[in-house]
Amino acid sequence: MSVTAAKGFTAAGIAAGIKESGGPDLALVVNDGPRRAAAGVFTSNRVKAAPVLWSEQVLKGGEVTAVVLNSGGANACTGPQGFQDTHATAEKAAEVLDGHSAGEIAVASTGLIGLLLPMDKVLPGITAAAAALSEHGGEKAAIAIKTTDTVHKTAVAGGEGWTVGGMAKGAGMLAPGLATMLVVLTTDADVEAPALDTSLRAAVRTTFDRVDSDGCMSTNDTVLLLASGASGITPEQAEFDRAVQSVCADLARQLIGDAEGASKDIRIEVINAANEDDAVEVGRSIARNNLLKCAIHGEDPNWGRVLSAIGTTKAAFEPDRLNVAINDVQVCRNGSVGEDRGLVDMRYREVRITADLAAGSESAVIWANDLTAEYVHENSAYSS
Amino acid sequence: MSVTAAKGFTAAGIAAGIKESGGPDLALVVNDGPRRAAAGVFTSNRVKAAPVLWSEQVLKGGEVTAVVLNSGGANACTGPQGFQDTHATAEKAAEVLDGHSAGEIAVASTGLIGLLLPMDKVLPGITAAAAALSEHGGEKAAIAIKTTDTVHKTAVAGGEGWTVGGMAKGAGMLAPGLATMLVVLTTDADVEAPALDTSLRAAVRTTFDRVDSDGCMSTNDTVLLLASGASGITPEQAEFDRAVQSVCADLARQLIGDAEGASKDIRIEVINAANEDDAVEVGRSIARNNLLKCAIHGEDPNWGRVLSAIGTTKAAFEPDRLNVAINDVQVCRNGSVGEDRGLVDMRYREVRITADLAAGSESAVIWANDLTAEYVHENSAYSS
Structure with a gap:
């Protein structure tokens, strides 16, 4: 087909x-x-x-x-x-x-x-x-x-x-x-x-x-x-x-x-953004954060790195109103500690991150992969 | 001291x-x-x-x-x-x-x-x-x-x-x-x-x-x-x-x-930019290109990835006038194949990339590191 x-x-x-x-x-x-x-x-x-x-x-x-x-x-x-x-x-x-x-x-x-x-x-x-x-x-x-x-x-x-x-x-x-x-x-x-x-x-x-x-x-x-x-x-x-x-x-x-060397597929949904451009900008920033990509690889629900990534954008948000869920566990509430991160089950290939900007009603989904030693290996050996 | x-x-x-x-x-x-x-x-x-x-x-x-x-x-x-x-x-x-x-x-x-x-x-x-x-x-x-x-x-x-x-x-x-x-x-x-x-x-x-x-x-x-x-x-x-x-x-x-897990220090000098902002933007884009960072780790003078990175910027340049040197070997001339990449000696920790935009007279230096399996390991294990 x-x-x-x-x-x-x-x-x-x-x-x-x-x-x-x-x-x-x-x-x-x-x-x-x-x-x-x-x-x-x-x-x-x-x-x-x-x-x-x-x-x-x-x-x-x-x-x-x-x-x-x-x-x-x-x-x-x-x-x-x-x-x-x-x-x-x-x-x-x-x-x-x-x-x-x-x-x-x-x-x-x-x-x-x-x-x-x-x-x-x-x-x-x-x-x-x-x-x-x-x-x-x-x-x-x-x-x-x-x-x-x-x-x-x-x-x-x-x-x-x-x-x-x-x-x-x-x-x-x-x-x-x-x-x-x-x-x-x-x-x-x-x-x-x-x-x-x-x-x-x-x-x-x-x-x-x-x-x-x-x-x-x-x-x-x-x-x-x-x-x-x-x-x-x-x-x-x-x-x-x-x-x-x-x-x-x-x-x-x-x-x-099927991305090179990846062990996780990360679905990043940015919600309650002031506009779609903001949602996409924040989603991309999270998607490209190498530290977060490593953490996801390590099955570590490291919401601090999500906030760090959001903080580098120009999107409309207040730091103390940000919420982050990882695999539906609300690990960050109002920019600070939320539910117990130990509740997050990250064994499966698909990982869902929801970043709530609390600044409007627009949203966007960005897909990314984790960062792995295999990615490094494939791309340090493969000359393209 | x-x-x-x-x-x-x-x-x-x-x-x-x-x-x-x-x-x-x-x-x-x-x-x-x-x-x-x-x-x-x-x-x-x-x-x-x-x-x-x-x-x-x-x-x-x-x-x-x-x-x-x-x-x-x-x-x-x-x-x-x-x-x-x-x-x-x-x-x-x-x-x-x-x-x-x-x-x-x-x-x-x-x-x-x-x-x-x-x-x-x-x-x-x-x-x-x-x-x-x-x-x-x-x-x-x-x-x-x-x-x-x-x-x-x-x-x-x-x-x-x-x-x-x-x-x-x-x-x-x-x-x-x-x-x-x-x-x-x-x-x-x-x-x-x-x-x-x-x-x-x-x-x-x-x-x-x-x-x-x-x-x-x-x-x-x-x-x-x-x-x-x-x-x-x-x-x-x-x-x-x-x-x-x-x-x-x-x-x-x-x-x-002393960056986490790094095996190379990469000095990226952007020269002949139309202005300093362009030079910095291009330098950062090269510095952040994961594929290039992997290639440098693998001691692969992969100038195609340098050009790919430059191409994502808004800086003033013409693709067919770009020149790239890696450790002083002019591997890319006028946006195409230059000197033999086999001449590039990448055994040492410091790697020098020079990107010539041929668009002016401004320059900037950005320092970066390579991307390694050790970086992935440190940052998938260390929760910060």
């Missing part, structure tokens, strides 16, 4: 030889129409990989015929040659998918920064992937975009007679403004590009953009939504929005659940 | 029984005059410990007779009772130091957040410390304020006939806007409070405020500068500023060198 769950799409995932391991590393997703509407959201990092710069231009046209994705190399910080390589990738895909222009081919890459892609592997790989395209190829495509992901990630939702499906990769560098995250969503609903864009941006804002595994933001983040119109059905916008939101939330949760 | 290096000061450090270990945990620093001018800088965290709230008020008067410092408890997030305890601490010190008012006694605490101090230990401890005051007590005072510090930290500077001395504690939670850092500086120079304030703020801005061990900011940070005037000499302000700056820089460097 991946990108081929929706009608009108074929996909493939193959081993092109980009990865030294010889594992699957190149995916192709093709929209066979009749419609080829598309929307995209990209990293807000100002240092953007070549495929991001390319695909941003492609998406301005609102039409995408195919997406070429590779793991094994990010093609980021690779200068003019890197951009030429992305261009050549799109040209090759256009060539093997008869009758299309490179300007309708999106490209996404993930892997090491600062290395040129082995184009002698990539270009033949595209030919091989095109030959392998299948209405059942969604799973293989999802597998081919993995880097340090331990599992591939797919999701599906929809309505009467129409479907939204998707795949995602991302394991480290998960942060606001997206992660080292490549996501392709497809739908057979008959929706035009502007409506896709509205729906995708709304969904990303409260899902992928609120996943903050390690505070780091990638150069390559890409989320695409392609519509084939093959169902012939145009859902109400609100219904369509809900389906896109559902698939994004599902995939975002899977990303957190 | 600690707080008693300057004439006119006595100090003591004793074991009052606040720490369960029974180690030294209470320090007293007394200014015997003739002048009792003082300046202070405190945490910018909006969640402030009781002693910070108290001492901020005391410092408004510009006069400090004595400072009571304790380790073994931060007295933060302790509500009205916590504030009363700080008040009682100051009252007790005023009582045992004949003829002074509590309004001239500064208080500083460090240790666990969210626990009340054992006042039945603290108050007798003040009496004992007063009895132990000595012109040679500076080292003992520096030892008594340690928490997870592995060594005590002191420094000294000065000019013809006058001296600035200081002590510091701080090992984790080192971040901008100060750290879990208690610092007391003393001088026998004859300097009035406004000049002390100018000098101290200028020094802190480019030393303690640019130490960013783990991105976390404490509730208790306090830096005090007391002047006794006992030398009878009033140095030129610029000369005095240099001495204060020198002692602060020395202590700040010691803090980074």
